[in-house]
Amino acid sequence: MNIETNEINGATVITLGGEVDLEHSPQARKALLDAVANNKKVIVDLSGVSYIDSSGIASLVEAFQTARKNGGAFILATVSDSALRVLQLARLDKVFTIAATVEEATA
Amino acid sequence: MRSDIEADAIISVSGDRFGDHLELLSQMSRDFAETGDIEQALLNGLKRIAEYMDAEGGALFLLNEAETTIECRACVGPVDITGLTLPTGQGIVGRCVDTGAGEIVRDVSKDPSFKGDVDAQTGFRTRSILCAPLSVKDHHLGAIEVLNKRGGDGLFTPLDLNMLIALGASAGLAVVNARMAAELVEKERVERELELAAQIQRSLLPSPPGNDFPVSAVNVPARMVSGDFYDYFTLEDGRIYFCLGDVSGKGIGAALTMAKATSLFHCLGKAIHAPGHLLDLINTELAETATQGRFVTMAAGLYSPETGEIVLANAGHEPPLLMDRNGGFTTVPAEAPPLGIAPGIAGPEGFPETRHKLDGGAVYIFTDGLTEGYLADGSEMGVEGLKDRLRQTQDAAPDVRIDAVIGLIHRGGAPLRDDLTILVLDDKDAIGERPDAPHKRPNLASDEDGDWLVDIRLPTQPVMLKIIRRVTEQSAKLCGCDERTAKDIVIAVDEACQNVIRHAYGGKIGELVLSVSKNDSNMVVRLRDFAPPVDVSKIKPRDLDDLRPGGLGTHFIREIMDQVDFLVPTDGEPGNILRMEKRIG
Numbered sequence: 001m002n003i004e005t006n007e008i009n010g011a012t013v014i015t016l017g018g019e020v021d022l023e024h025s026p027q028a029r030k031a032l033l034d035a036v037a038n039n040k041k042v043i044v045d046l047s048g049v050s051y052i053d054s055s056g057i058a059s060l061v062e063a064f065q066t067a068r069k070n071g072g073a074f075i076l077a078t079v080s081d082s083a084l085r086v087l088q089l090a091r092l093d094k095v096f097t098i099a100a101t102v103e104e105a106t107a
Numbered sequence: 108m109r110s111d112i113e114a115d116a117i118i119s120v121s122g123d124r125f126g127d128h129l130e131l132l133s134q135m136s137r138d139f140a141e142t143g144d145i146e147q148a149l150l151n152g153l154k155r156i157a158e159y160m161d162a163e164g165g166a167l168f169l170l171n172e173a174e175t176t177i178e179c180r181a182c183v184g185p186v187d188i189t190g191l192t193l194p195t196g197q198g199i200v201g202r203c204v205d206t207g208a209g210e211i212v213r214d215v216s217k218d219p220s221f222k223g224d225v226d227a228q229t230g231f232r233t234r235s236i237l238c239a240p241l242s243v244k245d246h247h248l249g250a251i252e253v254l255n256k257r258g259g260d261g262l263f264t265p266l267d268l269n270m271l272i273a274l275g276a277s278a279g280l281a282v283v284n285a286r287m288a289a290e291l292v293e294k295e296r297v298e299r300e301l302e303l304a305a306q307i308q309r310s311l312l313p314s315p316p317g318n319d320f321p322v323s324a325v326n327v328p329a330r331m332v333s334g335d336f337y338d339y340f341t342l343e344d345g346r347i348y349f350c351l352g353d354v355s356g357k358g359i360g361a362a363l364t365m366a367k368a369t370s371l372f373h374c375l376g377k378a379i380h381a382p383g384h385l386l387d388l389i390n391t392e393l394a395e396t397a398t399q400g401r402f403v404t405m406a407a408g409l410y411s412p413e414t415g416e417i418v419l420a421n422a423g424h425e426p427p428l429l430m431d432r433n434g435g436f437t438t439v440p441a442e443a444p445p446l447g448i449a450p451g452i453a454g455p456e457g458f459p460e461t462r463h464k465l466d467g468g469a470v471y472i473f474t475d476g477l478t479e480g481y482l483a484d485g486s487e488m489g490v491e492g493l494k495d496r497l498r499q500t501q502d503a504a505p506d507v508r509i510d511a512v513i514g515l516i517h518r519g520g521a522p523l524r525d526d527l528t529i530l531v532l533d534d535k536d537a538i539g540e541r542p543d544a545p546h547k548r549p550n551l552a553s554d555e556d557g558d559w560l561v562d563i564r565l566p567t568q569p570v571m572l573k574i575i576r577r578v579t580e581q582s583a584k585l586c587g588c589d590e591r592t593a594k595d596i597v598i599a600v601d602e603a604c605q606n607v608i609r610h611a612y613g614g615k616i617g618e619l620v621l622s623v624s625k626n627d628s629n630m631v632v633r634l635r636d637f638a639p640p641v642d643v644s645k646i647k648p649r650d651l652d653d654l655r656p657g658g659l660g661t662h663f664i665r666e667i668m669d670q671v672d673f674l675v676p677t678d679g680e681p682g683n684i685l686r687m688e689k690r691i692g
Contacts, residue, residue, distance in 0.1 A: 021576075022605050023569035051576065053601055054659040086598065089663050 002048075003031050009106045011041035013077075017048030020056035029059035036063045040072035043105045047078035052086050064096060073097070077105045131155055131277050145285045150181040152281065153251065156274050157183045160267060162253035164231070168193070168200055169241070169249035169282070177204055177249060184254065186229040198225075199238050203250040209239040209272040213262050235262040239275035243283045251275050301331045301359070308332055308362055311369055313339055321412065322349050323505040324530035325513060327523065334361030335474050335528035336369045340376070345412060348376045351472040351530045352405035353424065355445075360399065368393060368403050368446070382407040382420040383458040386446060390422070390458070393447035402447040406439075406472050408532070415465045415534045420458045422446050425475050428490075431468040432535075433669060434498040438490075439463075465534035469505075471497065476525030480516035488515060502673055505531045556633065556686075557626025560585060564620050567608040567636070575604050575621060579632070582623040586630040587691050596630065596689055599667040602660030603634055603685055611638040611683070629669075629688045637682035 001024035004015040012035040020028050035042045044060065046052075060076070067074035077099045079087065087093040099105035134155060138148040149167055157165040164184020168177040177200065179191045196205050199221070203210050215221040215233055226233050234255050241249040253271060256263045305328070312326060322339045334354035341347050350372050354361040371389045379385045386407055393403060404424040410417045419427065423445030426438040439461055443453040453459070473493070480488050488496075496515060500508045509529055516527060561582050565571045579600045583593035600621070607619050620635040664687065665671055674684040 019573065019576075021569070021572050021601065022608065023572060051597075053598070053605065054663060055605070058659065082594065085594065086663075089598070089666055090659060 001028065003028060005031065005035065008043075008102070010039075011043050011106050012039040013043045013045055013102060013106065015045040015048065019051040020049055020059075021051060021053045022055050025053070025055040025059055028056060029062065032059055032063035033066060036067045036070070036072060036074065040067075040070070041075075042067060042072065043075045043077050043099070043102060045077050045102050046080055046083045049080045049083045052083050054086075054090070057086055057090055057092065060096070061092065075099050075105045077102045129277075131159075131274060145282070145289070146180060148281065148285060149278075150183075152278050153181040154183050156251060156271070156278070157253055159274065160237070160253045160263075160271060161257045162237075162263075163255035163257055165251065165253040166191075166200075167241070167249065167251050167278070168204065170195070170204055170247060177201060180249075184231075186231040188225065188229060191225075199236055200250050200252050203238040203240055203252075204247055207240045207242055207245070207247050209237070209268050209275070211238075211263060211265060211268045212236040213264075237263045237268055237271050239268070239271040241275050241279035241282060243276075243279045246283075248279050248282055251278060304359060304362055305331045308365065311366055312337065321410065321534065322347060322530065322532050323509060324351070325506075325509050325528070327513060327527040329476070329523035329526050330357065332359060332362035333526045333528075334365055335476070335526040336365045337472075337528060337530045338369050338372050339530070340373065342377070342380065346380070347410045347412065347532075348372075348382075348407070349410065349472075349530060349532055350376075350405060350407035351424070351474070351528060352403050352446075353474045353476075353526075353528070354403050355401050356399070360401065364393070364401055364403065364447075367396075368405065372405075372407065376407075380409065381460065382409055382418055383460040386420050386422050386443075386458040387453060390446040390448075390452060391450040394450045394452075397447045402445040404441075404445040406441075408470065410465075410470075410532055410534075412534075415467070416462060417465060417470060417532070418460050418462050419470075420460045422453075422458055425473060425478065427470055427472040428494065428497070429463055429465070429468060429470055430494075430497060430501070432466065434501055434665070436494050437463070465532075467535050469534060470532040471529065472531075473529040474526060476523070476527045477512065477516070477529055479525065480527060481524070482515055502671075505533050556622075556631050557624040557629070559622070559624050561623040562620060564618060567604075567612060567617050567619050569605075569608060571619075572601055572604060572608075576601055578621065579623070583630060586623075586625045588630065588689075592689065592691070595667045596632070599664045599687060599689075600632055600634075602663050603632075603687065605660055607634060607636050607685075611636040613638075625691075626688070628691055630691055632687045632689075634685040634687075635676065635682060637680060639681065 001016065001018040001020050006013045014031055014035055016028060032044070042063070064074045075097045078101055079098055084093065087096070131152065134152070138151045153165055153167045164186065165182070166179050166188055167181040169180045170177050174195070176192050176194055179188050182189045193201050195201050199210055199212060212218045212221055213235055215236065236252060236254055238250055238252045240247060241251060251271065251274070255261055256267065316322070324337045324339070326333060326335055326337065334357060335352070337351040339347060339349040352368055354364045354368065368389065371392055372385070375385055375388050379388060386405065404422060406419065406421045406424040406427050408417045408419040419439055421427065421439055421441040422443050423441045426440045429437040429439065442459045478488055478490050478493055482488055482492065493512060496512050497508065500511045503511070509531060512529060513527055561578060563578060565574065576597050579597050580593050583596045588596065604619065611617060618637055622633045622635070624631045668687040668689050670688040672686045674686055676682055676684055
């Protein structure tokens with residue numbers, strides 16, 4: 001799995017790539033929580049996620065809940081098919097704010 | 108001068124006699140305790156009072172419950188007027204009860220308000236009257252009257268009045284105590300009888316059977332006695348009769364009808380082996396002696412362990428739930444009215460029956476006390492809430508499932524709204540032993556589970572999950588799965604392996620064997636670990652609100668796979684087998 005953090009238009013964009021599984025999700029969790037602590041607008045680019053499991057989803061949820069508590073925005077962008085499938089299984093596809101592209105989210 | 112003397116006399120008299128008041132009170136209370144008879148205690152008390160007052164005669168009147176008349180309940184002296192009733196407000200004694208104030212008519216010959224009516228009747232010659240109320244705080248109970256002081260000039264003094272008022276207060280207290288004691292005794296008697304009724308009721312419910320018996324049930328009464336019941340017993344041919352019912356209304360009346368209904372079921376069921384016909388007969392019997400519009404809702408069924416089939420009949424009862432092996436539900440609504448309303452109410456065909464094949468599933472029958480019960484968050488459990496809970500605990504033992512459901516109803520220290528009753532009939536264990544069932548189930552724990560494809564043995568480390576996912580995806584495609592199904596299976600197997608990695612070896616690294624086989628049109632994945640057995644009842648797919656990793660994963664597994672089983676290995680080695688099956692194509 002690879003993680004990239006960038007700043008676009010004042011928002012933090014975290015790009016997750018590869019397989020976010022039990023082995024790697026702790027790193028993803030840390031990166032997400034750091035971003036949410038430092039910026040009121042966090043976008044997660046999931047276009048490169050070929051696999052994500054329940055622990056990966058849980059990290060997204062934790063970051064989302066923390067952002068909400070701090071009054072910040074937390075947006076998922078370009079959700080890959082694999083990621084979307086797992087979000088649907090967890091019935092979270094209607095819970096998160098999902099943008100079609102990162103551009104849309106940073107606008 | 109005279110007033111000083113009088114004042115001193117009052118004080119000394121009061122001082123001396125204070126002890127006497129307490130003595131009187133304790134005497135009257137003792138009298139009551141000894142005889143249990145308030146009348147006797149009043150008479151004895153009056154005698155003592157008359158003695159202290161040195162009076163020729165006296166009478167004690169008590170107010171009736173409607174507070175309209177006073178009745179003489181005790182009398183001493185040459186004339187007996189016990190039983191005499193006077194309206195309140197009339198006469199010296201009547202006024203005394205009304206006003207709650209003592210009265211003295213020192214010399215009746217000088218008092219125009221004195222009416223000689225009673226004297227005229229009794230022949231007694233009243234010269235001097237004292238009257239004091241019997242009251243406790245502001246509650247007027249009655250009055251005491253004493254007549255004609257002995258000795259001296261035969262006339263009472265104001266001192267005497269004070270004395271009588273004080274004595275009257277003591278007597279009033281004794282009367283109140285006696286009444287309260289009598290009420291308490293009665294209340295305890297009623298409670299003892301209720302406890303006895305509850306005991307008898309419990310004995311009418313079947314005793315918990317051994318572990319292998321397919322039926323389990325529980326009844327939690329809201330009060331001492333219950334209107335709900337259940338019963339089950341085995342016929343000679345091995346079939347099992349079961350029923351669950353709810354009598355309308357509450358309390359002793361419902362409990363008595365419950366006793367009749369459950370006895371009828373138990374007795375008639377031994378001869379009548381069709382549930383619809385059985386309910387019809389019970390209906391006729393109950394309708395014959397039904398009172399106060401009482402009726403009984405009831406669901407009854409006959410289960411055949413050999414075939415896994417049940418025949419059900421439902422008379423107006425909350426629809427039983429049939430749960431299949433995959434957690435799907437069917438409800439069996441009532442096609443007939445409750446029992447006990449009128450004979451023949453279900454028509455000439457009798458109570459309708461429905462047939463179902465359980466195929467390893469289970470039947471749940473319950474009363475609406477359960478589905479209308481409140482959860483901790485204040486909402487009603489509802490049928491959907493019940494189904495969710497049953498799905499979550501599907502693999503646990505029946506009594507664990509029952510506890511899980513009953514445990515949801517929030518008591519908050521208050522008594523239950525309604526009785527909680529539930530019965531479960533479980534076909535799971537029996538299904539393995541059916542020789543000629545249409546789908547012959549393989550012995551799931553054995554290694555022969557279809558055509559073998561892959562066995563891999565790995566250490567339980569997160570880094571291995573990549574390999575597991577690749578192997579699973581390719582194996583799924585080999586079995587003929589399409590892209591989407593293959594990816595789903597990968598998710599399920601990955602989550603299952605995560606559970607083993609996280610929990611099986613208590614954090615240490617152990618061994619995991621992943622086997623894939625193709626079984627008819629199913630793909631079968633088995634995960635074998637070698638750790639101590641897992642308590643299945645403690646693995647619950649959590650509510651999606653609780654998103655700790657692991658809980659969500661179990662939910663994924665059940666969503667994706669068609670069948671999930673926890674099995675005990677039969678190869679003699681310790682550990683667990685998780686078997687997952689997915690239909691292909």
